[in-house]
Amino acid sequence: MGCDFIALATPxxxxxxxxxxxxxxxELERELGLTDIVKLASNENPLGPxxxxxxxxxxxxxxxxxxxxxxxxxxxQALQRHxxxxxxxxxxxxxxxxxxxxVARAFLRPGDEVIYSQYAFLVYPIITQASCATAVVTxxxxxxxxxxxxxxxxxxxxxxxxxxxxxxPTGTWLNRAQLCAFMDALPPSVILVLDEAYxxxxxxxxxxxxxxxxxxxxxxIVTRTFSKAWGLAGLRVGFAAANTVITDLLNRVRQPFNVSxxxxxxxxxxxQDRAYLARTLETNRAGMRQLVAGLExxxxxxxxxxxxxxxxxxxxxxxxxxxxxxxxxxxxxxVANYQMPDHVRISIGLEAQNRRCLxxxxxxxxx
Ligand SMILES: *Cc1c(COP(=O)(O)O)cnc(C)c1O
Numbered sequence: 001m002g003c004d005f006i007a008l009a010t011p012x013x014x015x016x017x018x019x020x021x022x023x024x025x026x027e028l029e030r031e032l033g034l035t036d037i038v039k040l041a042s043n044e045n046p047l048g049p050x051x052x053x054x055x056x057x058x059x060x061x062x063x064x065x066x067x068x069x070x071x072x073x074x075x076x077q078a079l080q081r082h083x084x085x086x087x088x089x090x091x092x093x094x095x096x097x098x099x100x101x102x103v104a105r106a107f108l109r110p111g112d113e114v115i116y117s118q119y120a121f122l123v124y125p126i127i128t129q130a131s132c133a134t135a136v137v138t139x140x141x142x143x144x145x146x147x148x149x150x151x152x153x154x155x156x157x158x159x160x161x162x163x164x165x166x167x168x169p170t171g172t173w174l175n176r177a178q179l180c181a182f183m184d185a186l187p188p189s190v191i192l193v194l195d196e197a198y199x200x201x202x203x204x205x206x207x208x209x210x211x212x213x214x215x216x217x218x219x220x221i222v223t224r225t226f227s228k229a230w231g232l233a234g235l236r237v238g239f240a241a242a243n244t245v246i247t248d249l250l251n252r253v254r255q256p257f258n259v260s261x262x263x264x265x266x267x268x269x270x271x272q273d274r275a276y277l278a279r280t281l282e283t284n285r286a287g288m289r290q291l292v293a294g295l296e297x298x299x300x301x302x303x304x305x306x307x308x309x310x311x312x313x314x315x316x317x318x319x320x321x322x323x324x325x326x327x328x329x330x331x332x333x334x335v336a337n338y339q340m341p342d343h344v345r346i347s348i349g350l351e352a353q354n355r356r357c358l359x360x361x362x363x364x365x366x367x
Contacts, residue, residue, distance in 0.1 A: 012110075012132035019122055023331050034329045038356050040347040041333040043168070043198075043309045045231035047283060047350075049266075050276035053232060056269035057262040068264055070256035075237075078268040083211055085241050091250040094258045096197060096225040096238025101127050102250045103160065103193055103221060103240065108133040112159040117145045119170050119338055121195065124162040133159070143303050143311070144172030147182045154190055161186075164195040165210070166202060169335050169345040171305025176208035183217045191246075193221045197238075198307035200229035200277065201284055207306065211241055218243050226267045228308060229280050235263040284308050287348035294358035295346075298365060309347045311335065314365070318344045321364055328360040 006014060022041030028034060076087040093099035100123055108114065110132035116124045118140040128135045136158070138149040145163055154161075166173040174182075183192060194210040210222035221242040227233035237259055240250060259267075270276065291310060295302050301313040314321055322334045322344060333345040346357060 010130075010132055012129045016126065016129055017337075019126055020337060022333050023326070025331065028326060028329070028331060032327065037329045037331065038349065038353045039331040040309075040349050040353060040357055041331045041345075042233070043228055043307070043347045044233050045228065045280055045308075046287075046348070046353060047231060047276070047280055049231050050270045050273045052273040052276065053230075053266040053270040057235065057266040060262040060265035063261055066261065067257050068259060068261040072259060072264055075259075075264045075268045078271050079239065082271045083241075085211065086244075088244045089214070089241050089247050091240040091242070091247055091254060092259050092264075093223075093238045093240065093254070094263075095227060095233075095236040096195070096223045096240075097123055098236070098258060099223050099238055099240040099250065100124075100162075100193065100195070102253050103191075104128065104131045104133070105253045106249045107159050107191065109159075111157065113155060113157040114160045114162065115150055115153050115158060116162040117150065117167075119143060119167065119340065120162060121164050121168050122337065140170075142172070143170040145174060147174070147178060151182065151185050154187065158187075158190050161190060161192045162195065163192065164197065165208070166198045166306040168197065168307065168309070169333070169338055169340070169343075170303050170311050171307045171309060172303065173202060173204070173207065173306040175204070175206040177206070179208045180213070180216075183213065183220065186219065188219050191219045191221060192217070193223065195223050197223070197225045197228055199224070201281065201308050202306040203281075203285070204306060214241060214243070221246060226270065229277060230267070230270050231276070231280065232263070232266055232270060235260070235266055237263045237267040283350065284348050287351065287354050290351065291346065291348060291354045291358070294354070295361075298358070298362055309345050311340070311343050311345045313343050316342060318342055321361075324364040324367070325357075325360050328363065330357050330360040332357070 025037040025039045072092040076090050104127040108131035112133045113136050114128040114133050115136045136153050196210050223240045225238040303311045335343050
């Protein structure tokens, strides 16, 4: 190239490591000529989409020539009915990744500090770095968040803190008392972004509901997604809930048509499909029991998880195990890029999928 385009990019983008998604089943099919692949790598809903959501999306396809409703009126009304959220407290996103980026774009200047934990979701370092902000990474405590360390890391330059509850990839979680004590100690000018992508799955009675805490803490942004328990990862819908001033700021940087018509319609419809959510949670509970029991029988150490996945220590480098599982048509998620080279993350699947994963793992580990 005649011009050094890399030098033209912002310093943040120059040093950026792109997000590595789970391997798509079709890619493995192409590479190894396998069929009947079990993908337990991206925490997707193993039930397939809700029929109610599917019907709504199909109906919306008849209006593909139209721009979607930029305000997302009907979905916001449904969110208000479902969660009691006022529409002017909601920012809709093309997945919750989109709203996480909006938060970074609205609030981060070069030199601002962003706190997150070791083993935090990799999107947080990416959007921090892309904003030329400074990442402050605190050490994990038992694979989860060390809230005292995070509080000690706060300076007058701290603008945002990211916490996923439960955390991905470790599955660890904070209870209500821990989270509230943390928020109580936080300066009001430091915004906590509480990423609740997996909140539906927890059955711990002490598990906090971030949406309930919004009236108590002005410096709180809660993000939710339709990609996991609601089974709509392919359509890309998520939202942020926050006070009206923050919501107005986020909507200033939001692209007006960031959520497609079929996605808006499916998300609105799926909120009514209580049976689908109930089936999702029951499938996850049973699958979690099955997978954890099977993994422990193999002598592996499983990190307790409140999500729809488990992170498991293999006691040896996970890379070769991952490769051998691929050859048996089982896709799990390596987490070496999270500095966990001996672990893999396994999404909870259907009974037969979990069984195949455990069988393949047993073969690979005993070989
Ligand atoms: C899956 C996930 C999300 C959701 O991403 P979408 O863009 O909504 O699909 C957000 N945060 C965490 C921690 C996740 O694991």
